[in-house]
Amino acid sequence: MAYCFTPEETVPQGVRRIALEQIDKAEAALTGGAQSGGRERHKAVHDARKGCKKIRALLRLARGGLGNAYVRENGFFRDAQRRLSAVRDASVMVETLDKLVGRQGSDGAGGFVQVRGVLVERCERASAEHLEQERTTEEVAGMLREVRGRVETWTLRSPGFKVLRPGLHKVYRDGARRLEALGDAPTAHDFHDWRKQAKYLSYHLRLLTPVWPGTVRALAGEFGELGSLLGDEHDLAVLCCMLEAEEQAFGGPVLVRPLAGMIDRRRSELQAASRMLGARLYLDKPKTFMTRMEAWWDLWKSEPVSRAA
Incomplete structure (x- = not known):
């Protein structure tokens, strides 16, 4: 099923169902594509x-509504995610460079x-x-199989929107505060912290898309775009830091300094675009945003009929 709640299930049922679906997809990726080579392996990770x-x-x-289970399970999935980060982080640097020089056309690409x-x-x-020597994918797949049995025991304190209100409010409020x-x-860290809140909110809105599909889906897409802009900014900041810290390994100042200049210019563009989009997306006060989302939820639950997107 889709990554969203459905009208026929309670919130606890939806949370458990969605978690199990994502666990199964992640495990399938690790036991399938991650055993291949090259591009397929990186896509699986x-x-x-x-x-x-x-x-x-x-x-x-x-x-x-999760109580102490939230801290335990969030830490568990954070650790599983980090076990796979080294490979993904290295491949992102290649993609980041390709994207940057690709913007320069044929004139800029050949020099790097x-x-x-x-x-x-x-x-x-x-x-x-x-992936090969440390058998990381097999170990993380095992971690996912282990946590699967715990999901069925998750107990949430309310069947309705009351469970979702604190988390949704916190992520929207924290994102607005980081923009302000x-x-x-x-600093690069400031933009990275903001990015995490924008990405979480885009996922939250995807989960809530059925409450008003066309409107909430569009809003989720806008926050996803904000997250992508800020993600590109972060990747460029990491790449620049790496190049400047190891200048000789990357060909010396004759290569690194012009590339660092390109990175700085692109980061400035991304920061300006992010601020402009963020100003529009966080225009509502958190209380206003929450009042609207809860009203849409209540209407959806009171009339669980098919809605066109």
């Missing part, structure tokens, strides 16, 4: 990590072949070390 992120977003949304070669070699080494706190001289 990406899919498994994404499944863990979606479960953590679900847990955050339902945290108001050496830099790309170093990044690719590191990606292949990370893949060998963390950026100020005139924000």
